[in-house]
Amino acid sequence: ETGVTQTPRHxxxxxxxxxxxxxEQHLGHNAMYWYKQSAKKPLELMxxxxxxxxxxNNSVPSRFSPECPNSSHLFLHLHTLQPEDSAxxxxxxxxxxxxxxxxxxxxxxxxxxxx
Amino acid sequence: xxQVKQSPxxxxxxxGGIPIINCAYENTAFDYFPWYxxxxxxxxxxxxxxxxxxxxxxxxRFTISFNKSAKQFSLHxxxxxxxxxxxxxxxxxxxxxxxxxxxTGTRLKVLA
Numbered sequence: 001e002t003g004v005t006q007t008p009r010h011x012x013x014x015x016x017x018x019x020x021x022x023x024e025q026h027l028g029h030n031a032m033y034w035y036k037q038s039a040k041k042p043l044e045l046m047x048x049x050x051x052x053x054x055x056x057n058n059s060v061p062s063r064f065s066p067e068c069p070n071s072s073h074l075f076l077h078l079h080t081l082q083p084e085d086s087a088x089x090x091x092x093x094x095x096x097x098x099x100x101x102x103x104x105x106x107x108x109x110x111x112x113x114x115x
Numbered sequence: 116x117x118q119v120k121q122s123p124x125x126x127x128x129x130x131g132g133i134p135i136i137n138c139a140y141e142n143t144a145f146d147y148f149p150w151y152x153x154x155x156x157x158x159x160x161x162x163x164x165x166x167x168x169x170x171x172x173x174x175x176r177f178t179i180s181f182n183k184s185a186k187q188f189s190l191h192x193x194x195x196x197x198x199x200x201x202x203x204x205x206x207x208x209x210x211x212x213x214x215x216x217x218x219t220g221t222r223l224k225v226l227a
Contacts, residue, residue, distance in 0.1 A: 004158070031213060041219060042204075042218060043159075045214060045215070050213075056214075092158070094213070096213075103164075104159075104215065108157050109158055
């Protein structure tokens with residue numbers, strides 16, 4: 001495996017379900033990100049982890065819960081979501097999240113549909 | 116102040132044409148301006164980036180033009196090909212931050 005891999009690629013869930021998105025980076029990077037991509041909107045930064053420590057929680061509702069057990073893995077736990085949460089969720093990594101993040105390397109995304 | 120405004124929303128050109136995508140920003144603290152390219156079913160990937168100390172940067176058929184006084188930058192694709200059909204995002208970032216502010220994206224279609 002190379003780059004940033006995300007699973008599952010597609011997820012359909014009801015509003016009362018609990019599910020998780022997984023991201024793994026094979027680049028040796030120190031920072032990992034969750035972005036939300038909705039049609040005709042800018043990419044929306046949700047969470048940032050640097051060396052497994054959360055450094056950003058961009059006013060994201062508590063129904064989204066991130067977890068970063070090590071610098072290579074990132075999870076997004078989902079529970080009691082709303083239909084408006086349907087979107088493409090992108091994981092990204094960068095060399096660092098300090099003075100300058102540098103190039104973001106994105107995964108292919110997890111397409112989430114909330115019924 | 117944190118917005119990056121991108122236009123047009125969509126663009127159709129003939130093969131060999133030169134599509135131009137424009138972005139404007141307000142925050143003068145931004146000092147790094149990348150463009151990302153996203154194909155359907157894929158994540159965005161860095162295409163080219165510029166810092167405000169230069170007015171133009173070329174990489175292959177892709178050129179960024181930067182106008183610091185106008186706080187605008189644009190992407191030009193020379194001799195466009197059908198394989199360039201994708202969504203293009205501009206972004207901006209400031210010193211000392213990992214935050215990128217992205218534009219809303221431009222969906223480009225190059226006709227064969």
